[in-house]
Amino acid sequence: MAGKRTILITLLALALLAGIGVGGYHWHKAWQEEQFLTVPPETPGNDVIFRVEPGQIFTTIARNLKDRGVITDARRFLKLARRTGRDASIRAGEFLLSTGWVPEKVLSELTTSAGIMKKVSVREGLTWWQTAREIDEAGLGSYAAFAQAVTDPELLDRYGIEAGDAEGYLFPETYLLTPPRGDRSRYMAETMIKEFIKNATKVWPEGLPGFKELHRAVILASLIEKETGDVTERARISGVFHNRLRKRMLIQCDPTIIYGLGPEFDGNIRKNHLLDKANPYNTYVHRGLPPGPICSPGLDALMAAVHPEKHAFLYFVAMGDGSHHFSKTLAEHNEAVAKYQLRRNRKTYRSTKQ
CATH class of the missing domain: 3.30.1490.480 (Endolytic murein transglycosylase)
Known part of the structure; x- marks a missing residue:
């Protein structure tokens, strides 16, 4: 009888120890879980x-x-x-x-x-080569790789750009991207073209026009973008260009000459530049719009190009405060040029509204 009692006690003790062991194991696992979740x-x-x-x-x-x-x-x-x-x-x-x-x-x-994220802010009115510098400086790609991307026939064809490069279609915007492994120039170029298409649908909500009409609007918008120092004047400046084109007058837009001179332009337009027929972008000697956009315009400039203000103005001249004086006759325009340009105060003169 005593032997049976001993066996029973032993079994109970073993069971208790086993229970303690299992409980201890679970407690230890729970403690490890708690440590994992709460201790860095x-x-x-x-x-x-x-x-x-x-x-x-x-x-x-x-x-x-x-x-x-x-x-x-x-x-x-x-x-x-x-x-x-x-x-x-x-x-x-x-x-x-x-x-x-x-x-x-x-x-x-x-x-x-x-x-x-890496940020690159591409403002309105930059040429593709100025945009390439922004991409390069932001560490998102290289100037050379971006230049190759914007002239890549396969990329242009993919988005229906029937031109030699993507000038005008690199939409100005602030872009945020994950820091790249390798050069992201092509990705940036494609992203900017996609952003152009997205914004262009706001100008043509019923569907984008054919490329010829679209390209003409982008060219005109690029001129408006470069000529506008006061954003409230975009539609009026557009109206001037529309009026001159309708009358087959020369556009006579300085920024087109500058674009045709390329990245090496030193900042000074000379008389020989105004007379240079070899420059296809010289709107002082070639009628109509230049052969392509001279920058990438923003949405407001695109809107203005398609929806110009209706008026009879044929000329405008900068007044030195960012805005322009608009004239209907050449005589009035010449008076404005003498007043605001020939007799301007170079110390206070500015090209953009402040």
């Missing part, structure tokens, strides 16, 4: 630039995070993401993370933030 890998933490490649699977991302010291357990990080329904929400890009963050903050940054 380092205190204080260090910044880590972390990149997620497009199409990269979550298990690889988690493993890379652990290798970089941002998390302590890749498997638990995957479980956290699955439990909260975010395992398919990681964004491709470059992120600034910290080894002093808990996993929830890391996961939130990877699934909700745009990450580190």
